[in-house]
Amino acid sequence: MKIAVLSGKGGTGKTLVSVNLASVADTCSYMDCDVEEPNGNFFFKPKEVKEKKVSVCIPVFDNTKCTGCRKCVDFCKFNALAYIKDRVFIFEEVCHSCGGCVLLCPEDAVSEKKKVIGTLEAGVSEQVHVHTGTMKTGEVSGVPIIKEMLENPLTPKDAMTFIDCPPGSACIVMESIKDVDFCVLVAEPTVFGVHNLSMVYELVKLFKKPHGVILNKCMDAENPAEAYCLEHRIPILGRIPFDKELGALNSDAKIVSRESEKYHSLFSSLLQNIMKEVAQ
């Protein structure tokens, strides 16, 4: 069972939700796919950490074989190649490692080399296997890191996995949710929160993923995100209050469900509601 937690932007409570759902579940995996800014491990503080590097293939040009036909330059949709003064130059930072230029060169002048773009770490925090993907600064795409983390994790796969997705709805989020069984959308109670919610709602509809919403930072006031859910008949899985105790624990990088009985019970009931939706 794979459950993804998404939001349209950072700071909505996506990591709060995914970390705490994993903490109240039985033995499980938590996968931090927010590879540009992973912070789940600040909460879990995993032990017995293993690490591996993630690489992609980058083309290398043999100028003794190149005839200057420019087919590779014209083909590259990412403008990663230029032909200047009788040789091909590559801008590695924008190469997406599609391999197209290697395949189409008529002179067999293009080979490949490995380039490290990030790391995967896995450790243990109580009953949770904590996986973290980190992309090197300046790299163009974290998709290969997410793919490697989800397909070849550093610890044996658990029956239950919680995926802390990158914010937004770009291809890196699509990679994170493509094989999941259920998507949890986290929404803030503002008009801007509705805009962010609508982005990820459109994405999960496109992927035909069962889904539901957790309303975060709820106050005794009108909640535009709740109104949006009612209007679109999106299941509401539960509400997390705007609460001083929660804010203080969270900003101290504490896992609220491990610190407070009240929050253990709240996140346990959220998890039960998710499982009920999955079973439907």
Ligand code: SF4
């Ligand atoms: S396709 Fe091959 S031969 Fe043509 S410019 Fe590129 S590297 Fe040179």
Ligand code: SF4
């Ligand atoms: S591998 Fe793909 S993205 Fe990279 S330079 Fe070649 S064609 Fe462009």
